[in-house]
Amino acid sequence: MTVMEKKDVNPVAHLSPEDIEAIGAELDALRDEIMSSRGERDSAYIRKVISTQRRLELGSRAVLLFSLFPPAWVVGTVGLSIAKIIENMEIGHNVMHGQWDWMRDPKIHSTTWEWDNASPAEQWKHAHNEVHHTYTNVVGRDNDLGYGIMRVDEDQKWTPGLLAQPLYNFINMCFFEYGIAAYDLQLGRNLKTKKRRRDPKFKAAYRQVLKKIGRQMLKDYVIHPALSGPSFLTTILANMTANLVRNVWTHSVIMCGHFPNGVETFSKTSIEGETRGEWYLRQMLGSANIRGSKFMHFMTGNLSHQIEHHLFPDMPSNRYAEIAPRIRDLFQRYGLTYTTGPLPMQVASAWYKVFRLALPTKEDLRQRREGGRGTGAPRRPSKRVEGHASARRAPVTAAPVTATAMTATH
Numbered sequence: 001m002t003v004m005e006k007k008d009v010n011p012v013a014h015l016s017p018e019d020i021e022a023i024g025a026e027l028d029a030l031r032d033e034i035m036s037s038r039g040e041r042d043s044a045y046i047r048k049v050i051s052t053q054r055r056l057e058l059g060s061r062a063v064l065l066f067s068l069f070p071p072a073w074v075v076g077t078v079g080l081s082i083a084k085i086i087e088n089m090e091i092g093h094n095v096m097h098g099q100w101d102w103m104r105d106p107k108i109h110s111t112t113w114e115w116d117n118a119s120p121a122e123q124w125k126h127a128h129n130e131v132h133h134t135y136t137n138v139v140g141r142d143n144d145l146g147y148g149i150m151r152v153d154e155d156q157k158w159t160p161g162l163l164a165q166p167l168y169n170f171i172n173m174c175f176f177e178y179g180i181a182a183y184d185l186q187l188g189r190n191l192k193t194k195k196r197r198r199d200p201k202f203k204a205a206y207r208q209v210l211k212k213i214g215r216q217m218l219k220d221y222v223i224h225p226a227l228s229g230p231s232f233l234t235t236i237l238a239n240m241t242a243n244l245v246r247n248v249w250t251h252s253v254i255m256c257g258h259f260p261n262g263v264e265t266f267s268k269t270s271i272e273g274e275t276r277g278e279w280y281l282r283q284m285l286g287s288a289n290i291r292g293s294k295f296m297h298f299m300t301g302n303l304s305h306q307i308e309h310h311l312f313p314d315m316p317s318n319r320y321a322e323i324a325p326r327i328r329d330l331f332q333r334y335g336l337t338y339t340t341g342p343l344p345m346q347v348a349s350a351w352y353k354v355f356r357l358a359l360p361t362k363e364d365l366r367q368r369r370e371g372g373r374g375t376g377a378p379r380r381p382s383k384r385v386e387g388h389a390s391a392r393r394a395p396v397t398a399a400p401v402t403a404t405a406m407t408a409t410h
Contacts, residue, residue, distance in 0.1 A: 011264065012281065014335055023284075023334060024277025030326060031312055034319050035102075043103050045318045049090055050108070057083035061224060067234035077238040081245040082299075087116050088250060089301025090317060096125055098314045119181040120212045123205060127184040133313050137258070137265045137286035144258060145265065147172065147183050151357045153265045158357075158364040165358040169351075176247035181209050249299070253290070256346035257306030259353055260288045262339035283310040284331065289324075289340035296343065297321060307338070 012020075060079030067073040092115030094100070100108045114121050127143070135141035139155050146152045149172065150165045172179040182188075185205055190196045197203075220239040228235040264285040271282070290296070290304035297304045297320075305320035308327055315323075331338040341349070360368075 011285065011337065015281075019334060020281055021275065021277040023330065024275065024280045026330060027280050027311060028276070030323060031315065034312075034315060034323060038102055038316060042316050042318060043100075043105075046091075046095075046100050046103075046108060046316070049086070053083055053086045053091060057087070064224075064235045064238050065228050065231060067228065067231040067238055073234055073238055077241050080238060080242040084116060084242050084246040085249055085299055088246060089253070089303065090298060091115075091301075092117065092121075093301050093303070094317045096121055097129060099316045101314075116216070117180070118177040118209070118213050118216055119184050120208050123184040123208070124180065129313065133310070135271070136283055136310055137263070138268060138271055138282075139265055140268050141271075143183065143186075147179065148186070148188055150354060152259050152353055154357070154361075155265070155267070156357075158360050158368075162358050166351075166355050169354050173248055173251040174244060176251040177243070178213070181213065185209055252343075252347050253300045253303050255350040256290050256343065257288055257303055257309075258286075258350075260339065260341070260346045260349035261353070262337060263288050280311060283307070284327075284336060286310065287339070288346065289338070290346050291340055291342050294321075304343075307340075 015023075056079055060076045060083055062076075063072050063079065064076035067076055092113065095108055095113045096110050096115070098110040101110050103109075106112055110125070117124075132142055132144045137145060139145060139153055146156065149168050151158060151162050185202070190199070190202045220243065221236055224239065225232045225235040266282060266286070271278075274282070284307060287307040287310040289307050290300065292304060302317035302320045303309055305324055308315075308320040308324055309317075311327070312323075328338045
């Protein structure tokens with residue numbers, strides 16, 4: 001994978017500027033249609049999900065009171081793992097995207113929700129909603145491309161340290177909630193210099209993360225185990241296992257949506273003067289879906305519909321499956337590839353990329369010897385597509401993605 005503009009065969013070369021804006025207009029109309037139809041069935045859905053998740057978590061923790069007995073430990077741990085996944089994926093992630101703000105329920109609102117995760121909601125919303133969803137798959141702008149520790153695109157610089165990136169990724173998978181907290185803090189960048197370490201904003205954010213981690217550790221590894229009495233140690237093990245399962249699952253789902261074969265990346269210059277239609281097109285090509293059952297979709301927080309989510313981040317997640325056939329039809333009518341596949345295939349594809357891009361190409365090694373940039377592909381002139389934003393060199397106008405802004409502009 002390299003940025004789309006440098007590919008020998010550009011997947012959007014056949015589209016005219018009028019085609020691209022027609023795609024944008026159709027997606028705007030679809031969004032307006034769905035958002036105007038939100039109502040009781042949607043609010044009933046999220047309230048039922050929250051109620052079910054809380055009952056499942058409470059019931060699982062009650063079973064773990066008897067976790068000295070292996071069957072009780074297994075049942076309680078499985079239930080707690082599922083409850084944590086639902087809370088993070090279908091509830092926390094989507095509530096904090098503003099998908100349910102229209103209900104005007106202060107208990108289910110993006111400004112008040114705090115999730116069961118090491119990363120404070122406020123910091124996550126900035127890194128994810130404002131940065132990632134605005135600059136989806138733009139190399140050098142979207143930090144989700146490798147989370148700052150991995151190379152997942154040929155246009156990202158190769159260094160010898162990246163030889164260990166499969167190990168980095170495995171560790172990140174196991175401790176994903178802490179990795180996300182460090183990522184939201186831009187920890188590596190902010191610890192590099194004394195000036196950044198002493199920056200009051202960074203210090204305040206760092207303290208906020210430590211406070212949140214402390215609360216999480218207290219809840220999972222002190223209070224709940226203490227309530228289990230004789231089952232103290234087995235409850236600690238159950239909580240550790242549930243957090244590990246949640247981290248591995250979440251990491252896998254997110255990798256499937258962003259890194260598999262077929263997902264496009266983009267250069268910084270390609271989004272200069274980006275129109276609404278071009279922003280939509282970038283979301284379509286910069287995402288991948290997962291095929292599976294209704295239960296699988298639910299357990300992914302409907303991020304198995306990653307394409308639909310990137311197009312409409314603040315649309316209620318229960319509507320993604322409803323619009324998916326129409327989105328796929330739009331891809332087909334305009335000759336675009338709708339990237340999707342079963343979970344095992346998408347996970348394998350993403351991991352293959354992690355291993356492949358850990359290794360240098362001959363060009364990488366040549367450029368390092370010559371003191372060059374060390375990027376993974378020979379520099380070729382961009383194959384600019386008529387009507388594409390990179391051909392116009394207008395000021396950067398990235399599309400907003402917060403709930404309020406999306407309502408106003410998309």
